[in-house]
Amino acid sequence: GAVVSQHPSRVICKSGTSVKIECRSLDFQATTMFWYRQFPKQSLMLMATSNEGSKATYEQGVEKDKFLINHASLTLSTLTVTSAHPEDSSFYICSATRTVGTEAFFGQGTRLTVV
Amino acid sequence: EDQVTQSPEALRLQEGESSSLNCSYTVSGLRGLFWYRQDPGKGPEFLFTLYSAGEEKEKERLKATLTKKESFLHITAPKPEDSATYLCAAGYGNKLVFGAGTILRVKS
Numbered sequence: 001g002a003v004v005s006q007h008p009s010r011v012i013c014k015s016g017t018s019v020k021i022e023c024r025s026l027d028f029q030a031t032t033m034f035w036y037r038q039f040p041k042q043s044l045m046l047m048a049t050s051n052e053g054s055k056a057t058y059e060q061g062v063e064k065d066k067f068l069i070n071h072a073s074l075t076l077s078t079l080t081v082t083s084a085h086p087e088d089s090s091f092y093i094c095s096a097t098r099t100v101g102t103e104a105f106f107g108q109g110t111r112l113t114v115v
Numbered sequence: 116e117d118q119v120t121q122s123p124e125a126l127r128l129q130e131g132e133s134s135s136l137n138c139s140y141t142v143s144g145l146r147g148l149f150w151y152r153q154d155p156g157k158g159p160e161f162l163f164t165l166y167s168a169g170e171e172k173e174k175e176r177l178k179a180t181l182t183k184k185e186s187f188l189h190i191t192a193p194k195p196e197d198s199a200t201y202l203c204a205a206g207y208g209n210k211l212v213f214g215a216g217t218i219l220r221v222k223s
Binding site for chain 1: 146147149151156157158159160161164202206208209210211213214215216
């Protein structure tokens, strides 16, 4: 199976600071990476789709200036939550696919707590 | 509107008691129906992909089937370690639309 690694698994930050989350595909090259947000007892909400070397495509209602996504290589995407506030506290999960139309493999998730 | 609905929301089974989880979808241009397992505090783990009506796939105690409007995840003789949230997702374009999931608890 394909392995996607996400770091950190947990982070606590102060309100107003920025936090970077990394997502790496360890044993395959990912044409597309996705970032999701999950609230307690709810399903995954797609935030944005990123392709290597191009700008991310954000879903409606997601602030692109707050959630900066960089997809620098075929194995690495980063999500930076800028000027974080308590309402940004959530579980963030990335996924990656080898090719369009095939299954996506997920990272372990990052629990972000903004205090 | 593209939508995925899972039922039941929660299911409690005794060990060995077989059952099925339902996933109904209204997605135009479906390119695949995906099943995942998610444990608390972790990312979803891939289980199956189904591409066409009539297709079936099996893995240990799990079997997934697909029709033109819904998919079923059959669990045969479940064990406590099968307890998790099971998510289905419909693929269209390069995106996945997830259902809310079914929380399965298997008691010994």
